[in-house]
Amino acid sequence: MSFRQRSTTLKRLMTEYKELTLNAPEGIIAGPVSETDFFKWEALISGPEKTPYEGGIFPAILTFPNDYPLSPPVMEFTCEMWHPNIYKNGKVCISILHAPGNDPNMYESSNERWSPVQSVEKILLSVVSMLAEPNDESPANVDAAKMYRNNREEFDNRVRKTVEKSLGF
């Protein structure tokens, strides 16, 4: 089955790629970094409107495990991000990216977690919604969560700065 598993992983990724290129959701671009390695994708996410992230374009790397879609991919922003649910190194902490087996934070209901029927598109969409509505209850970046809770203005300003940075200003 391993051959089958690998080929299914590849097929699945290629299908998803095709799907994303054919009808990509607004504000999301994603695809393999190289045609020879379908296990590493690059994604560009534009910041959702009416949020401090508006106007920004945030590059991220999605790394797929060998047993995808059984295990979720890992997503990391390659630009600087200031968000309660994004680690300082860029790793995204979101329930859809967590396999149901291990719950590191003990707060996520299994309904939001990864399942093999999820897709890259759904991951990216949930990341967009995460940008719009940070979850400050289980922060990955505690400082950002504190700031988000206590001083929203400062948080927004800081976010706008990162947006400017991500655009190269």
Added chain:
Amino acid sequence: MFDFDLTDIYDFPEEYGSFRDFDNLLRCPICKEFLNPTLILTSCQHYGCSYCMRKTITEMNICPMCRHSADATELQKVSLIDDIIKIYKNNRKIILELIEFKKKNNNNRINNVLDTKQDSKIDNHKSELDSKDINLSDDGDTTMATIALSDISSQVGTNEKNDTFLNDNIEQNSNGDFNSKSVSNNGNNDNDNNDNNNNNNNVDIIDNNQSGNSSHEFSSIQPSDDEFVQCPLCLQNIQVKRLNRHMDLNCPKESPLNDPSNNSLNFFMSSSKSDNDSAWKNKIFSNPIVKPKIKNKTQKLRSLAYNLLTESKLRKILKDLKIPSHGDKILMQKRHAEYVNIFNANCDLDHPKSHQRLVEELKRWEKINFETSSPFSKHNSFPKSFFSSRHNNGHNISANSSGSSQNDIDLEEINKEHQSYLQSHKSDFDYLIKQIKKREKKKDSSEDKETSDKNEPEDLIDLDIFYDEHSHISFNSSKEKPIKNNKSIKNKVVRKKQSDSDDEYYEGSKPSKKARSHKTNVKTPTKRYNTRSSHITLDINDDKQNSEDFSNMKRNEEISNNNSSSHNTIEVYEVLSSENESTEKNKEMNYDTKEHKNDTNNNDNNHIVEIKEVQNNSIDNIDITKKVKESNHNNEEIENKSVEPPIVLSDEDVIMGDKIEQKE
């Protein structure tokens, strides 16, 4: 890069969205492939591939769709969907083609085409149609053809299950063949029948489009007689007109893909295809309801409570299952869980694979998941390292990126090794250079060099690197320390002699890129490969040259002996007079300009190409004025000499070029 066929719902155009939905329904929501075989969770009615569902449920204990807790025992096979998928898969390509056909030509246009272009053809075909037993527009026959198709598709399925690697290929590629066969077998069984059939199908398509009736779609794909198609049995490429005979003979040149266990099946299939039997056999086996379903009575394996088992007990269980039983408990646990998945998924298949195959799959699974970090690290090592260096963002979490960083390390190690090798063998290389210096004194030294070549393990490229460095070092030292000029001049002289003789050799035998690329460096590696011949050319010069003007210089330098050629003498002279690198550069510039003149002024000269090459290769840095002097020497001799080896011919070219310059 990928050896499988990738189909998805987006094959259908947007306006045929219902086909997309239909296609999507028959696909596993996990792997996005057609369900093979379909399993349904009795508790929530969600379905998926056997393997995907089993794997998910054993790993997560949830239904992948609705996430309610689920157990593998709740899985139930749905063979009806499997049958639907088989037929659908076989006809999918045709549906797509028909959609495309319809898109291109709307109904009116088809009618026009019918009226004008194909009128006569259609008449012919129709008469043929009437003459044949197959009347595809008749409803009864249509069902029979469909039935035959389903029978064949089930046979395809048989084949597929015995060879998972090619299942998609068989299903997709042999599509047309099967259809053509199913139809042809109903009627005339001559090989020529294919031809008629072909035409029949053309008519068929048109009829369909006219009437809007799509009941005969399956017969529209028909390769022409001379076209090569894949034999559905042995997967060889065979001409359509020879396909029947090929299969009747039980696939003469069988590919190694078929293992012995398949042979009996092949025999059965080929015999069922034989011309005489096929018609009635199709009738008998054609009804999908009557079609015997091989009920697999193998007991499914149950997952174990691993926590309750000791390592030795688990090992015994693995041994009893005849699967590898090495490794620690965790590995055995995972292996057993995977084997249970594979085994149970295999049980769901109509035609299960052998135990051996399952074990092979298990081993491959283990290899991918536990031994190598990435499935592609072996195949795509270069592109990956390339990309990892391009996107060097420092996030190396995944299996893939770790593979690429490994490649980087490998490259670094190789470079380090090269460097260390160069350093450790510097003395050897120095020795070799010294030997080359002596070469002009001792004619037989070339043979010594050849023997030393054999002791030299490093390849040419590495040597080149070294010699690049070395030459730089020597020249630099000559710049910095004028007192040591003598030594550096020696090096230079040696260099020039080498390059001359090298290039002479190459010119004699059509100068290659290699020769040119080497010209600016010290030429030892190349030289050593060509020592023999290059030396001979020098000898020719030696005998005829009397270096009078420059011999004193040579003696002063203690480099050349009296036998050395005029070439070399001049070079020595040149080197002496130049004394430093800057003058040499000037000479190069000077020479380059003259070269251009040569090119422009001597277009009629047949040897112009050779001249160029000779100029590029051999006389690189030689001052033109001195070269002219040399040419005077050479010219006389060459004219005296009636038979010249090709090497010297090229010398002549140089001389001719120089002469022309002189005239200017």
